[in-house]
Amino acid sequence: MIEVRHRPGSVVTNGAGGRRDSVRFGVPGKGRIGDEVFEFLDSCGLKVRRGSERQLTGQIRGFPDVAVIFQRSADILTQVTDGRLDLGITNIDVLREHGGEDDDLILVYEDLGFSGASVAVEVPDSWVDVTTMADLADVAASLRERGDELRVATSLPNLTRRFFYQSGISHFSLVQVEGGVEAAPTVGFADVAVDLVSTGTTLKENHLKVLRNGYILRTQACLVCNRRSLTGSVFKREVVRQVVELMEARLRAQQFYSVTANLRGQSEAEVAAALLERPATRGKRGPTVARVFAANPEADGSHWFAATIIVDAASLQPAVDHLREVGGSGMSVMPVKYLFDERSAAYDGLLKALGVS
């Protein structure tokens, strides 16, 4: 098991964040995920202000009641679990590693759309005879026959152990490493490694390959919160609602475009009917059609209309094609920045998990 080390100075209970009631929001402050998290929050309209790289706390513009506390992903998980943080961004692999079965920990948003990777079993490139977990089980068995043991380097011992057992490998030893897991087989203090793989560059640099059935799980950044602190405070729930809604609206919007086209017709109803004919141009609910008051009226007495629809990324090209077919011109496409529904599904889900309404 990973021991939780509480580094002095990093635990923020009551200072730095300001008022007693503020929402303590744990955000990974360093490394690759650190850069991505700022970009993500920024895109959600949650601009984080931080004095310097070394500062352990920050603020979100427009949210004076949120105290941002910078931590490592794994520490955020344990601190949200035990209530020192109310809300936090961490990673799915960290969550699964720790079991994620504490009743006080609620997974609010499973996929924040960044920091994606796979947790995978990696063996040296030169092991041409080992391509599957079954082969690795053979290697483990023959090492064991010689009184030796397969050594696996990882920072995720629980996930690794579970996956190896399921793959029929029960004799191996774990070499627990916090960073540079992939170097272990090359350096020689482990035979194989279990680590995150995203682009595969590190893998190549260290002359490793992933076993074809060696993918343990898919991971990405996620949002978690503490049950007690949210059931105990209406105020904190309200702040969390705003944050969650912004994230959800932003993530949903990424899949949609707003398309506006000019169309000729006799009436709004006629134009709308032409668009409703095809699924691609129906939009989320239906087109918005507005009359364009052209400088030079058409001779045949028809009018110009502007029609706007919201389409998902996959329907963009079919929508444009159909708009052309029905005489559309001057089509402009804009990314949607936020997309709010009547209610926030993520927040409703959270309320349900909390058992409050």
Add this chain to the structure above:
Amino acid sequence: MERRPVERVRGTQDSWPPEAVQLASVRERLEETYASFGYSRIDVPVLEPAELHLRKSGLEIISKLYAFEDQGGRRLCLRPELTASVVRALVAQTPARLPVRLYATGPVFRYERPSKGRYRQFTQSGVELIGADDPRADAEVIHLAMHALDRLGLSGYRVTVGHVGFLAELLTSLGLGTRLRTFLVESLEEARRRGIDAVRQRLMQLDPELFEDRDRALADAEDEVVVRDAVAGFLTELGSEALGRRSEEDVVGRILRKLRPSAGKAAIEQALSFMARLGEIRGDPQEALSRGRQLLAEHGLGEEPLIQLEHTVQLLGEYGADLSHVEVDLGLGRGLQYYTAMVFEIDHSGLGRESQLCGGGRYDDLARSLGGKTSLPALGFAFGVERVRLALEAEGQALQPTKTSRVFVLPSEPEHAGYAARVAQGVRAAGFHAQLEVAARPLRASLAFADKEGFTRVVLVGAAEQAAGTLRVKDMADGSERVVGLDESDALRRALV
């Protein structure tokens, strides 16, 4: 941070009276039955080397093991079951005369997903009969488990008897490797629960190459020699670094295995369909056994497991077990990897999803796997004590132990506390449970406490009683009082009843 109460570990329980008393009584009554069959108690440690269970217990146990390193860096575990520990003890110190009959009871630990009737710490109680390979031993062990339940007054239970030897016979005849054989035998239970396709899926996930056609297959032994040389040469070129800690022979062997024409796929499909057939054979013992015989004949397999099972069931009837509780199920698999022949389970209809009360079977190879010099034919079973209690509750069985009258002994003034304690001893000697007032509170409050706690008799002692060597017995129902001498044991008993 708030100061929160320390919570119970997830999946564990506190059992309070009367439940705790009922559990103790279930344990005692089970053990009485084991003892009446000539079994003796053995106690084994809760802490064991993790290796004990890694060797032969199988995925079902290993994946739920509470394993950790102690301060000396040893890899230990909290025992997940009792049998491996008992066998380990026997390997270390094999009795001079066999067979030996032992029983053990105690807590076991598994990292389960907790639900009703499924806990991370629970109590097992069971027997092991070691050193006998005759069906008579099999029949005794099943009979004992049934008799133990009968003596507890349970009736809604069902015994399912199977035999993992049927599948083992087939897998051996198909020439499948050890790891594959182990996987398939272990998957019998999964095949029953989730279907044969689920087993195929999992196998495919584990070793995708098993199911692939090999277009680069080696044609004959000559090819093999050529490839062997080529691979060896290639490895030499790569240098020793490429091998890691693997031997060259290993690597070459594995590559050749991958290149040989695959007979595996057809054999695996045959094994899977055989497993599906086994799963269909269940029900009345006679009928199931005759269908089993047919299946073995179809595949040209030996009848040894069938004969054993037939004999066991017949003996079980002769021993006096009620066969209407018994069915034969050839698809019965147990989660544990070490079973080699007869296996059985007992379920109770009143328990809902977690209906299994008892599981057991024969594990003739376990002693050798644990380092024994010879194999030691053996079998046993274990009850889940908490589940047995739930089953008794579901059947509305009287779980209350016989009630002994409880008496509250109360000094009217603090200075008579010493005399009150002596009086309490006298009350206990007369066969009652005496509880002494130890709280400093007014007499009225003490009486109110005794009343609320359900004491029907309160013994009061003060200066007069101490001087006379007497005690006052107050009937809490009507408030009447009687004075009796401390040494008048008959009068005392009458007054307290």
